[in-house]
Amino acid sequence: MSINWSEKRRDKRLDLSLDRFLTVHLLSQNVGSDTAETLVAQVRNVSVRGCGLIFSNASDRERLGAKKIFLISLVVDGFSIPIQVEVVRLIGDKEAAVKFKAPYPRELEKLERFLEPRFLGKSLREIDPSKLQRNQQKDFRWFQGTNETHLYSWGNPGEDGTIQQQLVFLDWVVEWKGGGSAQTGTIRRDERSKTGDVGWVVSELLDFDAVPDPTVLKQAKILIESSTIEEKIKKEFLKRL
Numbered sequence: 001m002s003i004n005w006s007e008k009r010r011d012k013r014l015d016l017s018l019d020r021f022l023t024v025h026l027l028s029q030n031v032g033s034d035t036a037e038t039l040v041a042q043v044r045n046v047s048v049r050g051c052g053l054i055f056s057n058a059s060d061r062e063r064l065g066a067k068k069i070f071l072i073s074l075v076v077d078g079f080s081i082p083i084q085v086e087v088v089r090l091i092g093d094k095e096a097a098v099k100f101k102a103p104y105p106r107e108l109e110k111l112e113r114f115l116e117p118r119f120l121g122k123s124l125r126e127i128d129p130s131k132l133q134r135n136q137q138k139d140f141r142w143f144q145g146t147n148e149t150h151l152y153s154w155g156n157p158g159e160d161g162t163i164q165q166q167l168v169f170l171d172w173v174v175e176w177k178g179g180g181s182a183q184t185g186t187i188r189r190d191e192r193s194k195t196g197d198v199g200w201v202v203s204e205l206l207d208f209d210a211v212p213d214p215t216v217l218k219q220a221k222i223l224i225e226s227s228t229i230e231e232k233i234k235k236e237f238l239k240r241l
Contacts, residue, residue, distance in 0.1 A: 013047040025073040050099035058093040121226030176240040
């Protein structure tokens with residue numbers, strides 16, 4: 001079943017730092033000729049509805065005009081997504097904002113998979129430890145985000161060290177404990193309603209993969225790297241992946 005991209009929220013836009021630009025190849029018709037030229041721009045910000053572009057020089061940006069329609073190739077993690085865009089705004093002399101136009105290609109799923117862990121990571125916020133009544137015997141930290149995203153972290157009281165962490169996002173769980181590396185798994189479908197009793201997901205309710213799923217580990221890494229949580233908590237998780 002195809003995704004209805006026209007119904008995707010407009011306000012979820014990811015600002016990209018200079019070292020995480022996506023690339024756009026834009027096909028521009030040469031004036032007075034049947035030939036076209038490919039212009040290259042970097043993506044300053046992006047959502048599933050459109051993106052902001054920045055060109056390396058003003059002469060390339062000058063070839064764009066408000067309301068003009070272009071065919072672009074949006075390169076996401078090395079994968080090229082062809083899509084029509086309409087120029088909605090020109091900014092300064094090197095930037096432009098464009099929106100994606102129907103028909104929306106199925107390949108936009110690649111963009112959504114790029115965006116999703118980054119949005120979830122940025123949404124993580126710590127729940128005030130003083131308001132947590134459970135698990136008094138351990139140093140317990142709880143970070144909560146949108147779409148039922150949670151990061152739980154345990155340490156030894158009075159000691160500088162983390163002994164267990166668990167990340168729950170989308171349909172996945174990534175967990176490590178003791179001196180072990182991260183495991184991946186899912187919450188048993190018939191047990192999901194029981195997880196709220198303790199907050200985190202106890203091992204008895206998980207189906208762990210025989211071998212950690214590299215795709216899940218990659219998404220978890222992106223999610224944690226994109227977050228603004230305490231650096232010590234972040235590093236402890238990342239070194240287990």
